[in-house]
Amino acid sequence: MNQLLRADDKGTSLFIINKNNYNDWLSEQTQQNQAWLANTNYKAEGLALLPNTQGELSLAVFVVEDARHFFACGELIKQLPPGQYLLHATDEHQQAICFSWLMGAYKFDRYVTKNKKNDPLPCLAVNNKTIVDSAIKYAEATALVRDLVNTPAADMMPIDLGDCAQNLADRYHGKVQQIIGDELLEQNYPTIHAVGRASAHAPRLIDLTWGKSHHPKVTLVGKGVCFDSGGLDLKPAAGMRNMKKDMGGSAHVLGLAQLIMSHNLPINLRVLIPAVENAVSSNAIRPGDVITTRAGITVEIHNTDAEGRLVLCDALTEADTEQPDLIIDFATLTGAMRVALGTELPGFFSTSDEVATGITQAGSKISDPVWRMPLYSPYGDLLKSSIADMTNCAAIPFGGAITAALYLQEFVKKDTDWLHFDVMAFNIRALPGRPLGGEAFGIRAVFDYLQTKYK
Template sequence: MSALIERKSGDRQSIAIETVDAAHFTASKRRLTAAQRRWLSDTGFEAAPGTFALLSDANGKLARVLAGVDATDALSAVAHLPRLLPEGNYHLAAEGVLADPLQAALGWALGAYEFTRYRKAKRAPAKLAIAATDLQTLAPLVEATAHVRDLVNTPTEDMGPKQLAEAVNQLGKTYKGKVREWVGDELLKANFPTIHAVGRASHRSPRLIELTWGKTEHPKLAVIGKGVCFDTGGLDLKPADGMRWMKKDMGGAAHAIALARLIMEAKLPVRLTLLIPAVENAVSGNALRPGEVVITRAGHSVEIDNTDAEGRLVLCDALAYASEQQPDLIVDFATLTGAARVALGPDLPALFANRDELADNVLAAGRDVNDPLWRLPLWRPYRKMLDSYLADFANAGPSRHAGAITAALYLERFVPESTAWMHLDTYAWNDADRPGRPRGGEAMGVRAFFAFLQRRYLR
């Protein structure tokens, strides 16, 4: 949160940033001195989005910044500035054209993020001074986003199943939640066979991590995150380019952890269960083989068509376990399918829900907080694509059609129709640097779901 600070009453130390677009540029120039207007003319500044101009006073001291923006995109409007402006304190001028300065401040903070575990920050970000109430609103969201990014950016050697468990244990200590784990062969004894089957080939034991928090009389909420800390594809081995970034395959777990953090920090009136099935999908002599049949916790027999469709296997036992508690709602997050990226691209997570009202409400929340999602259908005729000749169904099938939908349909089989459920297939990654979205791990859908949960349970 170092990029956002509280703006004190009567503050004269911070430098004003006036957001401006081409339509309002002439009016902005009228507020400037003749020398400042000449400077803008000489430097060719025309208020194009993404550009900015530094303006000095008569003594040559930086006095004001003009920032060209797209007024319809407050979140990205000034998100590039923390790393470009000279170090110091700034504030958004009241004359700016942005209708939602709170979103602009959020974008500023998201744009200031830098992953510094393995190298020092290149420089300190410029700081934006905002009202104390706005800082209180934004701080948890910014910290949760940074938490997702840090977890996903960390290489697998330092972010394996044990380290994911440590992250959950730290949450438990901070918010007084209860944490327990099933590790290695304990998974078999406790009837979590698919989690064990996927993770047994790794030298680092698979595990299921559970955190519970909240009062027993409150509605039960289960949040589940896919924690595949590295995915080789198993014996259906990925090619090198497909394996390169598979440290991020625990992005669903990072999302679930961050959402649980927001829920507990806000003290939402829920009985929370956070579940993280954490494994490495590795290759060794006892690796899960194509063609095997696994009997899942729910009692379904599943033929392993493809060992690279492992995320749905670790999730299905967690979904079955969560369903046994008869919760008010189950939400799961997973970096599940490349098909979702093909359908929607890297910016739009694919939402699936077994209740139209749920989907409508979380989509609306996403629009309101500028964290967009896109719904795909649970088109049940496609269940035939997962037919098996010797088991109840397979974990994948021969067709590449509708891959995100068939994955969601697989998961749906482990949730009773009586239980409300939503599944988010998220990329959890930025392929390149953009304002407010630095290259690497990314939170996609966390703010949307948190806003939805606030509306659902703070009535």
């Protein structure tokens, strides 16, 4: 990304301005430039390229509704001719512009062998190294999430998630431990083992730690279901088609961890990823089975396709043993959340009004909107079992995102500040800077909140 964005003060002038400031900008231009824009019928929208008297590119102007939006310039890098451009924009817009510039260059072409395009892209020069460095870190973390989600399950199994965590630890001087296969039973992670045991790819708990022990403890937990067939409650073909993305929660916490570590945030970070494949075999968990979780709570399996909460509950139990300042989990958990809020607005649940408000405000500021959902405790009755402490999901579909969150809440202490994000992790339509496929939702909002709190 250093070839696309750099700290420099040279290049063809590129003005990026809000539409309501266009007339003021135009009044300051030469008569030649004003005439060119008028004669080319430029409508103060999008990109205009202006020549000098020799017909060479003299400057470019890009007009948007709101340059503070972090995807407002998401297509600009593909529209400009190759070369280096020097950014002219107000200080408050530069971070968003730099991030969206880089996101516009993102593509996942690992498996493309025919007609692969590698056209040269322009470079944006910005006379502010701090903004450039931070934008690159944000873009790299977002690209990591996208790449992990986009990778087919055949190349993104639990061992591969473990390798990714190890690579991050090596890069930022952290540590990774993994509990694999039957070791999960020996160390009392029975639900992670139960969900993953039917696969030829051994289940595991990935445990990444980073930072100084005297700093505030923040623990991230990410659902790592590398492929979800539904288990014996088999999904239909349409529902299974994109289940490579069911490890999206793990991708999110790894991307968020990269943001935290690359910015050297003063926290004691722990990342827990229960990584499994929910497969079908003779030893797969069955509807009606009862599992004793790490917390000692017995769970009757109502549906094997509600497996994400099963792997998460053991990890949350472990996360809470250290009494961290904050536990945050990310998961592609329920279709009910997508029904409630659509695919582009992630819902979250929180036991802390203060943290929930802070993250919501951070998301609005940084164009990463999130929406708080209610932990409506009376719906907990829907998880009652006649033969165990609880079931893994309700028998009725109503309020499915809430009942899933209430299930997880059983595994964190009442005084723990805990957030649960239920995300899509996937773009179902292409938008500027946001192509079809894997996407990071909420990690910039959470990081901005953490950065403000722990700076």
